[in-house]
Amino acid sequence: MPAVSKGDGMRGLAVFISDIRNCKSKEAEIKRINKELANIRSKFKGDKALDGYSKKKYVCKLLFIFLLGHDIDFGHMEAVNLLSSNKYTEKQIGYLFISVLVNSNSELIRLINNAIKNDLASRNPTFMCLALHCIANVGSREMGEAFAADIPRILVAGDSMDSVKQSAALCLLRLYKASPDLVPMGEWTARVVHLLNDQHMGVVTAAVSLITCLCKKNPDDFKTCISLAVSRLSRIVSSASTDLQDYTYYFVPAPWLSVKLLRLLQCYPPPEDAAVKGRLVECLETVLNKAQEPPKSKKVQHSNAKNAILFETISLIIHYDSEPNLLVRACNQLGQFLQHRETNLRYLALESMCTLASSEFSHEAVKTHIDTVINALKTERDVSVRQRAADLLYAMCDRSNAKQIVSEMLRYLETADYAIREEIVLKVAILAEKYAVDYSWYVDTILNLIRIAGDYVSEEVWYRVLQIVTNRDDVQGYAAKTVFEALQAPACHENMVKVGGYILGEFGNLIAGDPRSSPPVQFSLLHSKFHLCSVATRALLLSTYIKFINLFPETKATIQGVLRAGSQLRNADVELQQRAVEYLTLSSVASTDVLATVLEEMPPFPERESSILAKLKRKKGPGAASALDDSRRDTSNSDINGGVEPTPSTVSTPSPSADLLGLRAAPSPAAPPVPVGGNLLVDVFSDGPTAQPSLGPTPEEAFLSELEPPAPESPMALLADPAPAADPGPEDIGPPIPEADELLNKFVCKNSGVLFENQLLQIGVKSEFRQNLGRMYLFYGNKTSVQFQNFSPTVVHPGDLQTQLAVQTKRVAAQVDGGAQVQQVLNIECLRDFLTPPLLSVRFRYGGTAQSLTLKLPVTINKFFQPTEMAAQDFFQRWKQLSLPLQEAQKIFKANHPMDAEVTKAKLLGFGSALLDNVDPNPENFVGAGIIQTKALQVGCLLRLEPNVQAQMYRLTLRTSKEPVSRHLCELLAQQF
């Protein structure tokens, strides 16, 4: 490229710039600029044609003015003119102006594209580079459309100069990132891979960047890059420190290229070819060896560059996770860095070691550094480093060192930075639970957590301790004793009061024998905290009090006194008031037996994944949107993973306190008491986010949580991923998912259950049918923590189903919050007999990708069955009447399920027909009758099922007044046994 001396600079421009710099005030500056703008405008408008030099000078001035922050509304044309100049400096300023100032929808874009096209075709490498840089800098879709096809050609052309190839590769990368669909894949892809062999290191570096990006989408197309990358890497790693001349950086050969090659290899599993793999392992070993050699230079740049390669090498070793020897060596190397005087290295070593800890091969090796890491947690001056140390301790924790690590983390918590306290609390809670050998240690740990960092103990954490205490008898007494002691402290955290209130309400009796913690003492201790607490806690304490009345009848009078006090009965908070009124009445109206039933000890909670773990996952999970993305969205959400999960208001949270007794649902104390069932608490402690009001214990919820075995999980891949973002018409839906029939079959004999479930979404169904009408409730539950957008479930009638079945759907909200559930009501009318079920198509956007799935709606003709009772004589008479050959359908089939008469009976009843006793002479056989109700007609059905237990076979015979119905019912029913 032409090196132009600085003397070539435009004098007028230099004068102008120094004028501006010398301006004493903003006003003076603006005045000077306006004067200059007027001057330039008159020059551009003047009759005299400007020469290239003047044009360049004025365009430069405009650019400078623009960069000072002023608007420029002219001069674009002159800049475009400069593009066609043959002088490098003029062309360059033209391109610069275009890159900085021209927006994509400018009408000049055609002229610009034309100039670029000419330069690309010019065969002048400097001009080609300028054009390529401009395309990449603008990077707009229009540019992509115009040039995406040309650039691959330039990139792989045999006669392109190195600098052009390099620019072309980077330009293509840029366009691919901006609009991947515009970059055509083709035979050039194979040739791009071979650029890894190029003589010119700049070309290789640019090509590696491009390939790394492209291969993520089509790994197989670029698979050949593995061996090329390995051999290139091997050549660099083994080269002498001066071999690569221009690409040697402080005696380190091509450090950035090495890093990029190592990164590219991480897109693939270890090489299959033994020779390639051997060569690669050799490279990795060489890098590890070099780390031990004395440095070739004392300069920090030398060691930084060397370490960059080393860290990337370790990443690759961890990625492969298959070479125990290398993993342990990597760990030892990082161990040395843990004590290095450079903070950066300590930080990076802790970070890398964290991933090493999860490998089975290096876990033990990592554990040997525990003392250093604990020391780092205590002494590091930088919070980011301490955070890494805490992460590493968490990762290296196992049963052998849990007590030590947990106690160190607890100690650290006392002085920890506010920003990371909550995360530390979660980690301690998880480790304590996961590695608890005795549960008293666990209880101690959590209570310590609340004591030290009560504000940061989220609901999940203290719910969890209650869950565990409730489920484990051996720890209940200890827990009661410990919370009692903890509550003695003059100032204790409200979370402690909550845990204490709940535990004493359940298990206070276990310590009541000791006069120091007799019932009245327990009560007065709790009540001394009452007035300092928030509404939610007071509500919980009221529930504790009513439980006390049951546990300790001697406290009844005192507690009734408290409940009766004006401050409770007339409390401004409706929840507290209602509890006080209800509990007071309950305690005076109900007999001891009833009280004992209502206020019985909580049943054990079903074992699930710890809700805390789920929370930690959410905090760090992939759901966290990119901050850059985020900045495009709402600023109110700007704090993504720095902040706390949006915590729900306590009022809407179905916390144990809110519904401890399930009494809120009871309209009055006189009504039959609601048993203390597990339902509410199942919801509360379910591992999904508990926070959404819609997850409140509605009857549907309770119903859903009682469901029979959940539907088998379908892999994500089943969710078709239609690329077009546009909303296709409702008719334009995908085919039903492969297991749609299987899912449908589950609902032939029952009306409620989980219709579908995958990682994102759960669909529950509940329906009822009368005559030819039906109503169906669909419950769509978002299982993620991210909002679904454009959520639209629609019901489609394929074929002529429209005339047979009418389904009215209510619209649902287009957004489904993470963890929330929405309900959709379907009104169904059967117009005439039908054979195929309607389709349910669900579409939504999750994290930016469109999801859609199509299921069969569980509406089958038998849903409109009316059971008919009849005597044996009538049955046989009708049976004979339906004697046309096609009116009968018969099937003989093998039993798929154990042949249990009761189950069969239940299924037949669920199918909809009446079961008639004493009809068939053989008591083993089942006989049923019913009428299918449709708006247009009624179809009488008779059925007979003959099990043969020896052969494990059934014979099923159906006779109906309509031929297709017989066949259809027969098929439906046969699949049920």
Added chain:
Amino acid sequence: MIKFFLMVNKQGQTRLSKYYEHVEISKRTLLETEVIKSCLSRSSEQCSFVEYKDFKLIYRQYAALFIVVGVNDNENEMAVYEFIHNFVEVLDEYFSRVSELDVSFSEHLPVACGKAHSRYNHISAVTQEGFLYEALAVLELTL
């Protein structure tokens, strides 16, 4: 992957910014303010990597000038850290001893940006999204 590249002085004025991912102009100011704030508040004992939202800031300070690179999670911090230095060396060589004063108040306006030399080779080839070459050119004009 590099997401943005900033040169900011101690007063918080952005001297150069280059984004490799679309960010609205209005959000850039906010982002830049926050980014520089989190770097300025750090002492020399602290490490040069800051977690900011879901990406990492890697910064180096040269006298009153900060160079901050925002990268996503799996970038090699050390490589980027040293790359910043490489970049500064290029500026230094180009302007013969670069300082913030140079960068911001330099009187001369060089027009040749194709001045090739060894350090520059790394830069143009290393930046994944490329085109610090252009950044250089823009920089020259803002001098």
